[in-house]
Amino acid sequence: MTVNKSTQSRSQFRPNKRFGQHWLRSEIALNQIVAAAQLTSSDRILEIGPGTGILTRRLLPLVESLVAVEIDRNLCQKLTQKLGKEDNFLLLQGDFLKLNLTELLESFPSFQQPNKIVANIPYNITGPILEKLLGKISQPATTAYQSIVLLVQQEVGERLTASPGTKAYGALSLRVQYLASCELIYHVPAKAFSPPPKVDSVVIRLHPRTISEPADNPRLLDSLIKLGFANRRKMLRNNLSSVIAPDDLIQLLEQLNLNSQSRAENLSLEDWIKLSNLIGCRSI
Numbered sequence: 001m002t003v004n005k006s007t008q009s010r011s012q013f014r015p016n017k018r019f020g021q022h023w024l025r026s027e028i029a030l031n032q033i034v035a036a037a038q039l040t041s042s043d044r045i046l047e048i049g050p051g052t053g054i055l056t057r058r059l060l061p062l063v064e065s066l067v068a069v070e071i072d073r074n075l076c077q078k079l080t081q082k083l084g085k086e087d088n089f090l091l092l093q094g095d096f097l098k099l100n101l102t103e104l105l106e107s108f109p110s111f112q113q114p115n116k117i118v119a120n121i122p123y124n125i126t127g128p129i130l131e132k133l134l135g136k137i138s139q140p141a142t143t144a145y146q147s148i149v150l151l152v153q154q155e156v157g158e159r160l161t162a163s164p165g166t167k168a169y170g171a172l173s174l175r176v177q178y179l180a181s182c183e184l185i186y187h188v189p190a191k192a193f194s195p196p197p198k199v200d201s202v203v204i205r206l207h208p209r210t211i212s213e214p215a216d217n218p219r220l221l222d223s224l225i226k227l228g229f230a231n232r233r234k235m236l237r238n239n240l241s242s243v244i245a246p247d248d249l250i251q252l253l254e255q256l257n258l259n260s261q262s263r264a265e266n267l268s269l270e271d272w273i274k275l276s277n278l279i280g281c282r283s284i
C-alpha cells in the first residue's frame with residue numbers, strides 16, 4: 001500500500017482485464033453519475049477505482065474532498081501526474097476490499113469520514129464491494145454513508161432494486177434492501193465504455209439505513225432467505241422444510257395473510273422479517 005497525493009492522454013491507458021477496466025467515455029453517462037450523486041460543496045467523496053480519472057476530474061471541483069482507491073500501480077502514477085496538484089484529492093494505491101480505510105485516513109484529517117461514494121466499479125467484484133460498504137443482514141457495516149452511487153451491470157442493478165413477484169427479485173434484493181434503500185436511476189449502454197463490456201449498465205443509488213422494525217434474529221432471517229430462494233420454483237413450505245414442518249409453516253403464512261402456496265419471491269422484505277420472527281419464536 002502506498003499513498004500518492006493527488007492524469008495524460010487516454011490512449012496511454014491500456015485497459016487491464018484483470019482489474020475489470022472499462023473506461024467511461026460518454027459525456028452523457030458522466031453527467032448522469034454526477035447528477036445522481038446530488039453533490040454539495042461540503043461532501044467528502046470516496047471513489048473506488050478512479051481509473052483514468054475521468055470521473056474524478058468532474059467530481060473534484062464540486063466537493064470538499066475526494067479520496068480515491070485504485071489497485072493498479074501504473075494508473076496511480078499517471079493519476080498522480082494528472083491530479084496530484086489538487087489540494088482536495090488523495091489517492092490511495094491498494095485493493096479496496098482489503099484496506100482499512102478508517103485507519104489509513106487517520107493521517108489525513110481532511111479526507112476522513114467520507115459521506116458519499118461515487119464510483120464506476122469493476123463489475124467482477126460488485127458483490128464484495130457492496131458487502132464491504134453495507135455489511136450483511138447479520139452484521140451491518142458500522143460506517144454509515146449518506147449515499148452510494150455506483151455504475152453496475154444492468155442485471156445486477158435490476159436485482160438490487162427488484163420488487164416482490166418479479167423475475168429479478170431474489171436473495172440479493174432482500175439482503176441489500178434490508179440494509180439500504182435502492183434506486184435504479186439511469187440506463188448506460190455498453191458503447192458508453194472503451195472497451196465496451198458485454199453487457200449494458202445502470203447507475204444506481206443506495207441510501208444505507210437502519211430498518212425501522214429489524215429482524216429479532218438477523219442470522220435466522222439470512223438463513224431463511226437463502227433456503228427460501230434455493231429453488232425458486234418450489235413453494236416455501238418445501239424449501240423451508242429443514243427448519244419448520246410444512247403444516248406449521250402454512251399456519252404461520254396464514255397468520256401473516258399470505259397464501260399457503262407462496263414461493264420465496266412472493267414475500268416482501270417486511271413479510272420475510274415477520275415470518276423469521278414467528279419462526280424464531282417457535283424455536284425458543
Ligand SMILES: C[S@@+](CC[C@H](N)C(=O)[O-])C[C@H]1O[C@@H](n2cnc3c(N)ncnc32)[C@H](O)[C@@H]1O
Binds near residue numbers: 049069122
Ligand atoms: C470499470 S473501471 C472504471 C475506471 C474509471 N472510474 C472510469 O469510469 O473510466 C474500474 C477501476 O477499478 C480499478 N479496480 C479494480 N479492482 C480494484 C480493487 N480491488 N480496488 C481498487 N480499485 C480497483 C481498476 O483498476 C479500474 O481503474
